Amino acid sequence: MGANQFEKAKDRRIFFNWFFFTLYVSSMVSYIVVVYIEDNVSWGLGFAVCLAANLFGLATFALGKQCYHLVKPRGTPFMDIARVIVAATRKRKVVILSENEDYYHQHDEILTVESTKPKDSFRFLNAAALKTEGDIKPEGSNAKPWRLCSVQQVENLKILIRIFPLWSRSIFLATPITIETSLVVLQILTMDRHICPHPSGWAPVSHAAETYLSISDTPPTNRNRTVVEHAQHLVLVGIGEAFHFPGQVALYYQEFPLLLKSTATTMISLIITIAFYLGAALIDLVKRISSWLPDDINNGRLDNVYWALVVMGIFNFGYYLVCSSLYKYQNVEKEIEVDNAYISD
Structure with missing residues (x-):
């Protein structure tokens, strides 16, 4: 809906960047505020806050209805x-x-x-x-x-088939991220949590917190030094997500057929969904066939798990290089022509 408001590909790419920025900021706020309310006040009030936020968002969306550029529905x-x-x-x-x-x-x-x-x-x-x-x-x-x-219906399906390998490699990129998120929770549970006894809400925002600690000019001391030395992977994950997701959704929106533009922007959500299920299955498999993830991870080999994720990432990167070299853009010429027309005007 948001991308449909822009004609130029450059403007759409800017929109996608701001979309994901807003998504991550709002997620951080919800994980901290809502989870804190549920842990310390009541679950009912936490759900009420979520309901109020949804109603406010719906009202804001409805207020701009007269200004939106609406694409005429053409069937499923x-x-x-x-x-x-x-x-x-x-x-x-x-x-x-x-x-x-x-x-x-x-x-x-x-x-x-x-x-x-x-x-x-x-x-x-x-x-x-x-x-x-x-x-x-x-x-x-x-x-x-x-x-x-029709010929166009046939070609639309072919476009989806061509882009499927690129889409599938994103699943194996997102899966290590979801596994890392779960492992961070295990790490937090082994820490001294007298300052924050309810870590569940802080786990999803650990990327941002660790990024701040890593780039801070303040000299690291005590636990801060340990975090800076051993949490570099969280920084890399945060940077990787910033480069990955906006570009992915922009690619799908550009390449998908006209009738599938709305579907294109949901492909990222589908990737994340599959990655969470696959990540949970892989963690369960590791616990079954090895001693790397015992109940007390201080007695395990968490480093081996992360090295396994490195190997998975290397294979996935090779898979991506093959897929990207074989893929031929469908609509990039049209996007360039539209942008050049606006520049000339």
């Missing part, structure tokens, strides 16, 4: 994806020709020389847009939408 894109898969499967034995007139186009599709027929990549899907007997009504409309799809 997921149904189109399902139709392409079903149609391609049903026509898997049909001989795929190369003549342009053999392929179906919706009346509202904007055709170019390149889009008059499907591309050769993932050629098995092209059969979904191939016209056969009985697929077209006399007036030219589609008679069997689950047997015949």
Whole structure:
């Protein structure tokens, strides 16, 4: 919704940066304030604060309704994806020709020389847009939408397939971050917590706290020195997230088909969700097959766990290099043309 308000790609990238900045700041506030209220006052009041915040956000959003640039709804894109898969499967034995007139186009599709027929990549899907007997009504409309799809619908699915490897490598990037978050909780539980007996709310904001301690000009003393010497990984995680998530969501928004723009911005949330489940499973596996994570981690080998994450990161980086070298941008030329047009104006 926010990205749709901007025409220039540069403005959208700035928006995504501010979006994630606001998201992280608000998350820090909620983890500290709401969790403190739940731990020290009552859970009911904590949930009431959350409800009030949601109502305030909804009201603020509604107040700007008259100013928003609204994209006209055009139906669910997921149904189109399902139709392409079903149609391609049903026509898997049909001989795929190369003549342009053999392929179906919706009346509202904007055709170019390149889009008059499907591309050769993932050629098995092209059969979904191939016209056969009985697929077209006399007036030219589609008679069997689950047997015949448009060229644009086929190409939209191909875009998702092409970008899937880049998206999947982000899961293996986010998984070590979620594991590190869990390990920080284990570390906090072994500390002297007489100052803060309820560490659960502080664990999610440990990245920011440790970053401050690491870059502070104040000479480190006592526990501060230990944190500075042994919490450098938290600083790197914070920097990595700042570079990773805004760029990812900007890439998806740029490359996804028009009908999937809203879906593009939710891909990061899906990555984080999968990463948390996968991270929990990996921690459970480590506890089952090794002695690295006992109940008292002072008697374990937390360093080995982190080295395992390093190895995972190295393999994931190699996977990313392969995926990025093979990926071809779909819409970057259009973005450049739009930006240049605004600059010339």
